[in-house]
Amino acid sequence: MKNLFATWNRISLVNRIIVGIIIGVILALVAPQSLAGISILGTLFISALKAVAPVLVFVLVIAAISSHKSGQQTNMKSILGLYVFATFMAGAVAVIAAKLFPSTLHLKESAQDVAPPSGISEVFNNILMNITTNPVDALLNANYLGILTWAILLGVALRMASDTTKTVISNLSDAVSKIVQWVINLAPIGIIGVVFDAVATSGLKALLDYGHLIIVLVGTMLFLALVVNPIIVFIYTRRNPYPLVFTTLKESGITAFFTRSSAANIPVNMKLCEKLNLDKDTYAVSIPLGATINMGGAAVTISILSLAAAHTLGVEVDIPTAILLMVLSAVSAAGASGVTGGSLLLIPLACSLFGIPTDVAMQVIAVGMIIGVVQDSCETALNSSTDVLFTATAQYAKERKEAK
Structure with missing residues (x-):
């Protein structure tokens, strides 16, 4: 048994996850009813990730900031700039895609159990709270905004602490990181449950009526991931961006696709940053920050679904309004929760730009829930993988400047 585990662990995590996906699909197709209990594996895995992620972020950020030496450079300004610019670009590309390939919705369903914000002021108020x-x-x-705030404050306060105290904090950080590694090693088993549950409960039947909308959404996100983001990376680093892009999509995007939570994927991204030899002082802050504000995928969802609603109702959207939607989708996306389906709650806010009533906007949310098994998975994969992508981009750009 020990040799079996050793052999299994020698296989790369991505390959093990692929095996888990295949097993999950097969089990869901063969016996979806009799094997229904398998879905608990996915629930337990995602719960474990969500449980360890807040503690990991809190401890790592405190350790990184408290041990920061005066004069030591980080890349947070560059990373923050990349997050903001990429999110605005995502909103712009989504608006263009929605205008070029308009989608028509079947507005029949209702969404009574959600409470979207009433305006942009409420979004900002929620962020401040x-x-x-x-x-x-x-x-x-x-609450990662709150966790980041307190971790930063404590980290700054502890910069004057004794070396013994800093050593204890560092050791605690290493211990939590070790626990995270144990959880991540369980990913293939958890993915079996996640895939089984998705295929057995949703399948593909519910998605057929919204095929065009799904193609526009996924196509836009793929264009961002494979064209727009690589161009941004190349401008910053002046090197071939695709090895880094494909690495982040493979090792971060795949797990994010199935967990459907940027917050749950934080430990995976931390591990990938370590593998890429990135500066721990930087990624300990940039990764949880990215899971909170780097929401290009959310900007895509908000823009395309709100414009689909406008097209369905025959509302003409002029260029100034479309530009305003680009800005609104990017800003409000940063206030979207880092958990499953967070962007859907902001659709009524965008729909209000076109005078679309709330009851219709709520039906659009219901459509988003129907296609969520694809939409939210792709959105999270784009959001989470770019957290690592832009963290690495900022470091490589800095190294390039220093090499001149």
């Missing part, structure tokens, strides 16, 4: 929340409450509820 999350930042100033109680630290214990932030950890309990995986």
Whole structure:
């Protein structure tokens, strides 16, 4: 048994996840009813990731900032700039795609159990309230804005602490990171449950009526991942961007696709940053920050679904309004939660630009829920993989400048 585990662990994690996907699909197709209990494997895996991620972020950020030496350079300004620019580009590309390939929705379903924000001021108010929340409450509820705020404040306060205290913090950080490695090694088993549940409960039947919309959404996200983002990376680094792009998509995007949560994928991204030999002081902050504000995929979802609603109702969207939608989708996407389906709640806000009533916008949310097994998976894969992509891009750009 020990040799079997050793052999299994020698296989790359991505290959093991692919095996898990295949097994999950086969089991769901062969016996979806009798093997229904298998779905708990996915639930347990995602729960474990979500449980360890807040503690990991809190400890790593404190350790990184408290051990930061005066004069030591980080790339946070560049990374933040990349996050903001890429999210705006995502909103712009999505608006263009929605205008070139308009989608018609079948507005029949309702979504009564969701409470979207009433305006952009409420989005900003929620952000401010999350930042100033109680630290214990932030950890309990995986409020990453609150966790980041308190971790940064404690990290700065502990910069004057003794070396012994900093060593304890560093050791605690290493211990939590070790636990994260154990959880990530269970990913292939968890993916079996996630895939089984998706195929057995949703299948493909519910998606057929929205094939065109799904193609536009996924096509736009692929264009961003394989064309727009590589161009951004090349401009910054002046090197072939695709090896890095494909690495982040393979090792971060695949797990994010199935967990459908940027927050749950934080430990995976931390591990990938370590594998890429990135600066720990930087990625300990940039990865959880990216899971909170780097929401290019959310900007795509908000723009395309709101414009699909406008097209369905025969509402003409002029160029100034389309530009305003680009800005609104990018800004509001940063306020989307880092959990499953967070971007859907912001669709009524975008629809209000076109005078679309709330009851219709709620039906658009319901459509988003129907196609969520594809839409939200692709959105999260794009969001989470670019957290690592842009963190690495900023470091490579810095190294390029220093080499001159």
